[in-house]
Amino acid sequence: MWNPTWWAACLLASGLALAVAALDPGGAGAQLRDPPLGWDMWDPGGRELWEPERMDPTLRWRMTRHSSFIQDGVPAAYRDARNPTTRTPATVRAGGVLYAARCAACHDPSGTGHGDAGLALSPSPALLAQLIRMPDAVDAYLLWAISDGGKPFGTSMPAFKDALTSEQIWQIITYMRAGFPAIGETVRE
Numbered sequence: 001m002w003n004p005t006w007w008a009a010c011l012l013a014s015g016l017a018l019a020v021a022a023l024d025p026g027g028a029g030a031q032l033r034d035p036p037l038g039w040d041m042w043d044p045g046g047r048e049l050w051e052p053e054r055m056d057p058t059l060r061w062r063m064t065r066h067s068s069f070i071q072d073g074v075p076a077a078y079r080d081a082r083n084p085t086t087r088t089p090a091t092v093r094a095g096g097v098l099y100a101a102r103c104a105a106c107h108d109p110s111g112t113g114h115g116d117a118g119l120a121l122s123p124s125p126a127l128l129a130q131l132i133r134m135p136d137a138v139d140a141y142l143l144w145a146i147s148d149g150g151k152p153f154g155t156s157m158p159a160f161k162d163a164l165t166s167e168q169i170w171q172i173i174t175y176m177r178a179g180f181p182a183i184g185e186t187v188r189e
Helices: 004-021 057-072 089-102 139-148 166-177
Strands: none
Touching: 089 166, 139 166
C-alpha cells in the first residue's frame, strides 16, 4: 500500500544515513568526503533497503507505532480524546511530579530519552522533548502511547492505564506540552 508520509520519512532517514556514512571518522573535525563519481543524491538506489522488513531493527521499532498511527489512526477507544485539563501552574506541577515518579527514570527529566533506567533498553526510550513538538503528537496519540505502552510494538514502555487515572495521564501530557519545566519553575498559563 502506498503511504507517502511513510516513504518520505524513509527517504529522510536514508538521506541522513548516507550523509553520516560520508563522514571521514579519521579526519580532524569529521570533514565530508566527495561522493563517489557518478553518485546521484536524488536517486541513491538501494530502495529495497527502505522496506520495513529490511530496516535496522531499532529504526523499525521506533517507526512501528508512528506508521501504525499514520495508516490506521489510534485505536477506537482513544479516537476522540482531547485533553480536558487546563494548563495552569498547579496542573503542570502535578504532571511534573507524576512524570518525575513514573517517566523520568527512562525518558530523563527533560524528555531527552537518556534516563539512567532507559540506557540499557533497546530500542531506547522515546525522545519526548522532540516528539511533543511534532505535528502528529496529538492528544489521542499521546494518551494511547502512555495508556497502552509499547508491548504491542516490541518496546519496554509499560502500560499506565491501570496504574494511573486518565486525569493523571492528562496532567503528564500537559506537563510535557509545557516544555518539561523543573518542578517549582514558574509556568505561564
